[in-house]
Amino acid sequence: MTRIALVTPRYPPTHAGGGEISARLLAEQLHARDAVDEVVVYSFDGESTETVGGVPVFRLADVPQYPYTLPNEIAYRKLRAVGPDPDVIHAYNMHLHPAVGRLSATLDVPAVATLNAYPLVDWAEVNVSPSLKRRLYERTLLRLERPRLLEQMANIGLFLPLSSAVERVYRSHGLETADYEVIPNMLDPSFEVPADGTEETDQVELLYVGYLRDTKGVRYLVDAMDRLPEQIELTVVGDGPERDALEARAAKAAAFDRIEFTGSVPYEEVTRAYADADVFVHPGVWPEPFGRTILEAMQAGLPVVATDIGGPAETVPQSELLAEPGDPASLSESIEYAVTNRDRIGRENRQFVEEQYHPDVVVPRFHDVYERVRRD
Incomplete structure (x- = not known):
């Protein structure tokens, strides 16, 4: 049996974008399956303890987005204070991956990390037009802190990009020698579309x-x-x-x-x-x-x-x-x-x-990587 700590910047219901929905689906699907003994979520979008979809959620603090060193330092210290004791730490939604890598090394607990965004990459290199604030950050603080943050991320045992496209970006932006396994998002089995009530037309x-x-x-x-x-x-x-x-x-x-x-x-x-x-x-x-x-x-x-x-x-x-x-x-x-x-x-x-993309297909792949990093 395996105990999983899922670390994410935000978690529903306080935030419910695509990344948060995917994190919730993963936690709830793992919770529902016998191969995982325990799933605990640690998020950084408030200060509360609650149960969401049967999964315990510890909201440890509110953290700022920039500069990345600051939220990662806060997250690392809060997690150390809580003292999680999982078999595997799973970092989700990118911004706190350096803190998880650092925690993995400190606790000697293996970690995996889903790659679903490009926060440490200069956005123009992935065809994203940065705001003035983001552009200034990239030219100053990010340039200085990026090597240290990538070094902390390198402690993560296995990266799980959502697609091969994400893997290619990270292989050329600081994580060239890391281990990767592509695992996509899973569909939401509760997603339902109402019956089409529109009249048949040529439109x-x-x-x-x-x-x-x-x-x-x-x-x-x-x-x-x-x-x-x-x-x-x-x-x-x-x-x-x-x-x-x-x-x-x-x-x-x-x-x-x-x-x-x-x-x-x-x-x-x-x-x-x-x-x-x-x-x-x-x-x-x-x-x-x-x-x-x-x-x-x-x-x-x-x-x-x-x-x-x-x-x-x-x-x-x-x-x-x-x-x-x-x-x-x-x-x-x-x-x-x-x-x-x-x-x-x-x-x-x-x-x-x-x-x-059904959970019955995708979730067993997470089980496999958890066992793989535990063995390694």
């Missing part, structure tokens, strides 16, 4: 769900609409710093009356959007580690058009649906293929996501 509904920033490539999806037949409409669900610019761009498009921005909507309305859609589009232009909305769209039985970059390119099984990043013409071609073949591809995707 085809495209759907994007996600944060609106430049890396997401939504501007190219807006541009692609001018190349698509008039019966194709687009709904963009989500908010972010690019929303105003995207709405202005859409207003100038010939297809302006076929593009709708809903802003952020409650989770139950997001599931309604999946039910109403015919094709899901994920037009990113950066090596995104994974993309949970892609799994949700596949669970909903939708074709998924993505770009041939990052984790999404490894998730979408149909090569015809992988467009060139930043290319509206390529994107429109893939969308038209998806529209024409949407019933067949939707059935394929629903079966594919169950076979590849």
Whole structure:
């Protein structure tokens, strides 16, 4: 039997983004299985002790995001004070990985770490436009503290990138000699899409769900609409710093009356959007580690058009649906293929996501790596 300590900056319900949802799924699925004796979560988003989904959660402190040395120092000291006694420490959601590496060495307890973001990489190197604050941080403090933080992370026995794309980034940015094993996100078995109550029409509904920033490539999806037949409409669900610019761009498009921005909507309305859609589009232009909305769209039985970059390119099984990043013409071609073949591809995707990403498939892989690092 194995005792797991899961260390993460934030944990639901206080925060519920994609990374937090994935951490909760992992903890609850491990808790539910006989191969793991105990799972305890340590997070840094408040000060409380509670049980979430049957899993004990110790919120040890609020920590700042920058500079990374500070939250890692606080996390390390708080964890030392608590005195966890697991068989394996699992670091999740990136920002406290150095603290976990340091703790692993101090306690002589093996650690693994999921890689699902690029906080120690200069963002321009992964095609992300940094804010002024982030750019200044990269040019000053991060440059000084990065070697020490990477050295602390090197104490982690095994890194678990969500995709091969993430592994490639880290192999070329300071963790060249580390051990890796790709383990993707798992689908949420509780995710349910309501029955489609819309009337049958000739209209085809495209759907994007996600944060609106430049890396997401939504501007190219807006541009692609001018190349698509008039019966194709687009709904963009989500908010972010690019929303105003995207709405202005859409207003100038010939297809302006076929593009709708809903802003952020409650989770139950997001599931309604999946039910109403015919094709899901994920037009990113950066090596995104994974993309949970892609799994949700596949669970909903939708074709998924993505770009041939990052984790999404490894998730979408149909090569015809992988467009060139930043290319509206390529994107429109893939969308038209998806529209024409949407019933067949939707059935394929629903079966594919169950076979590849169900917890029954993914969780045993975590069991295997826990046993591997314990033996090593």
